Structure formats: structure tokens, C-alpha cells
């Protein structure tokens with residue numbers, strides 16, 4: 001595609017810019033200025049470069065801070081960090097599907113979905129600004145199931161037990177979770193929870209109410225998988241019952257409807273449905289034990 | 295904060311959802327299988343005699359039939375349906391964005407659950423004696439094949455039965471697969487694939503039984519079936535067994 005000589009990109013970069021013979025990338029971004037505010041679409045156009053990904057497109061948009069029709073606008077806000085699909089911070093809806101922006105290549109997007117790229121913030125979390133969302137509920141899910149190995153204490157506990165290579169092989173894929181939230185975004189059972197602070201409500205009261213609202217909803221595939229990971233760990237297993245209790249509380253594993261979208265969209269290809277079924281089995285046994293051992 | 299204190303349903307969510315899942319298999323799913331296979335006996339080609347004898351067997355329960363029906367069929371089904379509607383209301387299907395097979399099945403599971411509910415209510419009203427006050431209840435256990443066949447004759451009724459049967463069978467056999475994940479019977483992707491084959495075979499089998507029965511009733515020679523029923527009736531009356539039951543009632547001396 002050949003862009004018009006007077007387009008926004010030209011105004012910014014000026015004539016004689018290196019852009020490869022005027023090719024451009026067109027982007028449509030669903031923006032929102034403040035939390036709880038109205039959202040609106042804005043179009044951008046940036047010069048094309050080979051091997052661009054969505055983050056590099058966003059960097060160019062930020063640099064020019066102008067919409068396609070040449071208006072000066074606030075730069076689009078987004079989250080990113082590692083730029084190599086390991087930190088999990090750059091999740092967004094790219095052409096309608098949840099994925100990592102840093103690994104979404106422009107060439108491939110254009111080949112698969114056509115010319116214009118559509119960027120939207122994740123729909124299951126409250127928007128902070130533009131493409132930045134508040135993923136506290138994701139971390140609350142991990143907290144709920146105690147996704148850690150309990151080693152805190154006042155004295156040295158000594159070396160941990162050995163873990164066989166087979167167990168390591170089983171656990172390793174689960175340990176790759178980067179808390180990106182793709183599994184939650186695509187899950188039809190994980191619906192948005194947005195608590196709004198009331199007039200005159202103290203920060204502590206609001207925090208408490210928000211936590212309760214989070215806990216009432218589905219805990220999510222990521223947390224179920226982490227519970228399975230730490231319940232398989234010889235030291236982590238010491239609080240296995242607490243994790244099972246959390247997994248069978250309101251919003252627990254029973255909320256999963258087996259749509260299996262989570263496993264299909266997980267960028268780390270974590271076998272989430274295997275984890276869910278294993279947790280389901282553990283929950284069955286745990287519930288029966290509670291019934292008969294009481 | 296009283297507003298956030300969880301309700302009974304929320305406090306026992308795990309237990310309720312597991313009972314919901316179990317109810318789908320036993321007794322509701324088990325009943326569905328028995329029901330469709332019983333109906334398929336209309337295909338025996340004996341003017342509904344086999345079918346009539348199966349019906350007689352069920353009705354030999356006599357007055358026990360009503361509490362059994364309520365305890366093992368109606369109430370579990372109402373429970374499953376009530377929880378099912380709550381689950382449906384809380385989900386947010388998204389096949390538009392994520393058209394994966396599993397997601398399509400998830401959505402169909404919900405759609406067919408709702409179709410099954412509408413179908414079963416209508417089906418009961420149309421044929422079961424509970425529907426009599428509403429002008430339905432057209433199935434007469436003493437004239438099983440002929441009354442069922444007559445009720446199913448209108449082409450629109452047959453089409454709706456076709457949709458209802460296929461929806462219910464899909465719902466049950468797909469549910470069989472998800473139930474195995476829910477309870478942790480099959481956990482690895484390979485085991486899930488094997489279980490999927492089994493549930494497809496079960497589904498195809500039940501669909502064949504259900505649609506076969508529908509076809510069997512539609513092509514039944516109603517006057518001949520009626521004659522067979524009247525003859526059977528006479529035999530039973532001669533044996534003086536009440537209600538057409540084959541219960542071991544005292545047989546009066548038949549000296550002639």
C-alpha cells in the first residue's frame with residue numbers, strides 16, 4: 001500500500017525518512033483515558049519496517065503521538081517488559097484474540113487478518129488506561145490457592161527433599177506460567193469483576209470488598225494449574241489440604257465449564273486441561289476424605 | 295458487611311455442582327438411555343407387542359411408579375436443570391472470538407441443555423398423564439404403541455421430536471465426556487481423546503435408538519397395533535390381572 005504524501009507519519013518523520021518506500025502499518029486502538037471512563041476508537045498509521053511486532057508499532061505511535069488524521073493526541077499507554085514472551089505483561093486483544101503483543105508479528109497479522117491491526121485492552125480486567133489493565137484479580141487467584149512453597153520460618157530448615165527427574169519433567173511445563181492472563185481472558189467462565197470505590201469508603205474497606213468480589217468469581221485456570229504444581233512438590237505438598245480447601249471454595253474448580261479455551265490460547269503451551277482434570281480428581285478424593293474422615 | 299456474606303448456594307457451590315454433575319449421569323442420564331432403548335423396541339416389527347410388554351413391565355410397579363418417577367427422574371432432572379440455568383446465566387460464551395472445537399462444544403452443551411428442557415417439558419405435557427389437565431397426556435399405557443404413534447403422526451411434531459432427541463442425546467454424551475474431566479476420571483490429553491471416542495459412540499448409539507424409535511412409531515400400522523393391544527388386553531383381563539400388570543395376582547380358576 002502506498003500512503004498519501006501528507007499523511008500523519010510523514011508529518012512526524014519528515015521527508016527523506018528511512019521508511020521503506022512509504023509502506024505503512026495501520027492500527028485501530030480502543031482507547032480509554034481514565035479508569036471507569038468512556039472508551040473510544042482512534043486510528044494510527046506508522047511507517048512500516050520489516051520484522052515489526054505490535055510493541056514496536058506502539059513505540060512508534062508513542063513517538064509520533066498523532067492520530068491518523070493528524071491530530072496531536074496523548075500517546076497510547078501499554079504494558080511490556082521482557083519483549084521475549086516470558087514476563088507476561090504485554091497481554092492484549094490483537095485482532096480480537098488474546099495474545100502477547102511482543103510476539104505478535106506485524107507481517108503475520110497482516111497476512112492472516114488483513115491490513116489494519118486492531119488493538120483492544122483485555123476485556124476481563126478493569127482498564128487503567130488505554131491498553132493497560134488492572135490484573136490484581138489474577139494475582140489474588142494465586143494468593144487464594146497459596147501458589148508458593150512454604151519455607152518461611154525462624155530457623156534453617158535444611159535442604160529440601162530430592163525431586164526425581166520424572167517429577168521434574170512433569171512439573172516444569174507448569175512452572176513456566178508467566179501470569180499473562182490469556183487463559184482467563186479466553187475463558188467463558190471467567191467474567192469481569194470491577195469493584196468501584198464508594199463515596200466515603202476507606203481504602204481498607206474498599207480493599208476488603210474488592211477481595212471478596214474477586215473470591216466470589218472463578219479463580220481461573222492459571223491458579224488451578226499452580227495449585228497442582230505446588231501440590232506435586234514435596235515441600236509445597238505440606239499445605240496441600242489448604243490448597244484443596246481453596247480450590248473447592250466458592251469460585252473454585254467447580255466453576256470450570258470445560259471449554260478448553262485456556263489451553264488453546266496459553267502462550268507457554270501449559271497443559272492446563274490436564275491440570276484441571278488432575279485438580280478435579282484431587283478434589284473428588286479430598287471431598288470424599290472429608291466426608292468420611294470427619 | 296452483610297451484603298457480601300455468601301448465600302447457601304455459594305457456600306456449598308462445590309458440593310452442589312458435583313451433585314448437579316452426578317445427577318446428569320445418575321439417575322437422569324441412565325434414565326435417558328433406558329428410555330430411548332425401551333422406545334427402540336417398537337422396531338421389533340411385531341405391531342408393538344414387544345414395546346407393550348416393556349411398558350407393562352414398567353407399569354407393573356403399580357402405585358409405586360409415581361414416587362419412583364418423582365424421586366429418580368423428575369426431581370433430579372429439575373435439580374440438574376435449575377443448577378444448569380444458574381451456570382448458563384453466569385457464563386459468557388465467546389465462540390465468535392475463539393472458535394475452537396472445545397469452545398463450540400461448551401456453547402452447544404448450554405444450548406442443547408436449554409432445548410432439552412423445553413423439549414422435555416413439552417414431551418411430558420403431550421404424553422405423560424401429568425399433562426392431562428392441559429389437554430395432553432395422550433399416552434395410554436394399555437394401548438402403548440398405538441397412542442404413542444398417533445401422537446407422533448403430525449409432521450411438525452416429528453420434526454420437533456427429532457430436534458429434541460438429538461439435542462438431548464448430544465447434551466448427554468458430550469456431558470459424559472466433560473463429567474469425566476470434572477471428576478478427574480480422564481486427565482491426560484490422550485485419555486481425553488479416548489474418552490471422547492467412547493462418548494461419541496455412546497451418542498451415536500443413543501441417537502440411533504432415539505431416531506429409530508421415532509421412525510418406528512411413525513411407520514407403525516396403527517389399526518394393526520391397536521388390534522394387537524386389544525387382544526393382549528383381553529388375555530390380561532382373562533387372567534384378571536389389574537391394570538394390565540403382570541404381578542403375581544391370584545389367578546381365578548378358569549375351568550372352561
Ligand code: HEM
Nearest residue numbers: 257315318319322323375378407408411466469472473476
Ligand atoms: C435429559 C436430560 C439431561 C441429561 C441426561 C443431562 C446430562 C448432563 C451431563 C451428564 C452433564 C455433564 C456434567 C459435567 O460436565 O460434570 C451435563 C452438563 C450440563 N447440563 Fe445437563 N442434562 C440434562 C438436562 C439438562 C437441562 C434441562 C439443563 C438446563 C438448561 C442442563 C444444563 C446443563 C449444563 C449448563 C451443563 C454444563 C455444566 C458445565 O459444564 O459446567 N442439562 N448434563
Ligand code: SF4
Nearest residue numbers: 187256257259260262
Ligand atoms: S477449561 Fe475451564 S478454565 Fe479452561 S477455558 Fe474452559 S472453562 Fe475456562
Ligand code: SF4
Nearest residue numbers: 177178180181183266
Ligand atoms: S497458564 Fe498460560 S495463559 Fe494462563 S497465565 Fe499462565 S502462561 Fe498465561
Ligand code: FES
Nearest residue numbers: 081083087088102
Ligand atoms: S513483554 Fe514480556 S511477555 Fe511480552
